[in-house]
Amino acid sequence: MDNYTHNTNHHSSSPSSMRSSFPEVSKCASIGREKQSVVADMDGTLLRGRSSFPYFALVAFEVGGILRLLIYVLLSPIAGALYYFVSESAGIQVLIFAAMAGMKVSSIESVARAVLPKFYGGDLHPESWRVFSACGKRCVLTANPRVMVEAFLKEFLGADLVLGTELGSYRGRATGLVRRPGILVGKKKADALKKAFGDERPDIGLGDRLTDAPFMALCKEGYIVPAKPEVKAVPSEKLPKPIIFHDGRLVQKPTPLVALFTILWFPIGLPLAILRIAAGALLPMSLVYYAFWALGVRVKVKGTPPPPVKKSEGKSGVLFICSHRTLLDPIFLSTALGRPIPAVTYSVSRLSEIISPIKTVRLSRDRATDASMIKKLLEEGDLAICPEGTTCREPFLLRFSALFAELTDELVPVAMVNRMSMFHGTTARGWKGMDPFYFFMNPSPAYEVTFLNKLPKELTCSSGKSSHEVANYIQRVIAATLSYECTSFTRKDKYRALAGNDGTVGEKKPLLKPSKVMGC
Helix, strand or coil: CCHHHCCCCCCCHHHHHHHCCCCCHHHHHCCCCCCCCECHHHHHHHCCCCHHHHHHHHHHHHHHHHHHHHHHHHHHHHHHHHHHHHHHHHHHHHHHHHCCCEEEEEEHHHHHHHCCCHHHHHHEEEHHHHHHHHCCEEEEEEEEEEEHHHHHHCCCCCEEEEEEEEEEEECEEEEECCCCCCCCCHHCCCHHHHHCCCCCCCCCCCCCHHHHHHHHHHCCCCCCCCCCCCCEEEEHHHHCCCCCCCCCCCCCCCCCHHHHHHHHHHHHHHHHHHHHHHHHHCCHHHHHHCCCCCCCCCEEECCCCCCCCCCHHHHCCCEECCCCCCHHHHHHHHHHCCEEEEEEEEECCHHHHHCCCEEEEEEEEHHHHHHHHHHHHHHCCCCCEEECCCCCCCCCCCCCCCCCHHHHCCCCEEEEECCCEEEEECCCCCCCCHHHHHHHHHCEEEEEECCCCCCHHCCCCCHHCCCHHHHHHHHHHHHHHHEEEEECHHHHHHHHHHHCCCCCCCCCCCCCHHHHHCCC
């Protein structure tokens, strides 16, 4: 399996046999190409990696779960044998069947839109991208199912046309087979190019394998992308637009070794997660910090938190303003303080409420009702809130809702950051009730809680500042502490990007544009 998965979609013949006909892509000039057209292969050309194994594995796991990933991994050696001893098409067909047969096509599209761009974007070939991005008309030819790659190529790389293998379906579910003309390799790529461009010859053709030669020969210029393991991917900040939002449970790209380790860890990680959750829920909060350390959960505390407010003093409680990484933020805040801090939440599953060791109060999204409730809770003691309203995995802060600033001057910003090596503890598409389990299933999850200085009186609303000024100031302070970037994105923006709706309705929206990123 290892040899195959490192060369999926790549003919066993070395690209060196093509170099006499096609020069290397490094020799292709990218200046003055604005009115020209380019046609590029995907795996091994636009992407550094030649293996499509990880991306099929992502679809298998994110749609079908751990058992589907197991089936996919078990069948991949068969795909490899067919690839080498029968044909490239036969091997790819087995991968498609193993990863997608029986799945809803809409679910595959959802993974393609919300999960795959993060991993594709982290493997962009710098030389291929230099040429591809310089051209005015961009086309991609790929043996991968078009439904898998089109969202990333069009939305993030600006492709005008994507020609890929067409997935067969029946009543909205993938059959695991493909439509005519079949897997798009070799001559079929050239035929698809002829059909799309007609008598027009594309200006540039980019490929990396022997089977790319037929379509490259149809272009005015052809360039080969040699295999060079030392080539570094295009940095994320140099992508046409930042990938701020992404979904999916897997943190690492599931190479064969990572996929196998994930499968083997799952039956260990789930009981461990249940034990960790039980420790957090059943033990006194003053002991949770030590219990977490004993169970492999690392909690690092920075800064000096304020002492608890005594009710006898008649003072309002402190409102902790937290950046939002997972729904566990208030729990780790409480762990760092050694005492339970109630939290107001925008949305949380019933299961999460049941197993939570702290009091959680749902916001109604009615401004007057929520303001009255928060004031009442502050009269009873300290309180935690995450004004972003939803989580973000990347080093960005979403827009802070300004309501909290109007309700009290006792504001303490808290910078929250976490580390997960295997599973993400958030989801926009899946069941949120599993979020804490996935977080605690990581071999050694970690949280860093940084208490910042209490907001000075002169920067609060009681001193004449508007609530938006206060909220924006706290956002900037937390962002500076974490070296994050401020944005004006909201919860609705996230769900439109990842789930095709605003979090409450099923209306499909286009992916985000990067214009809402702003300096801190």
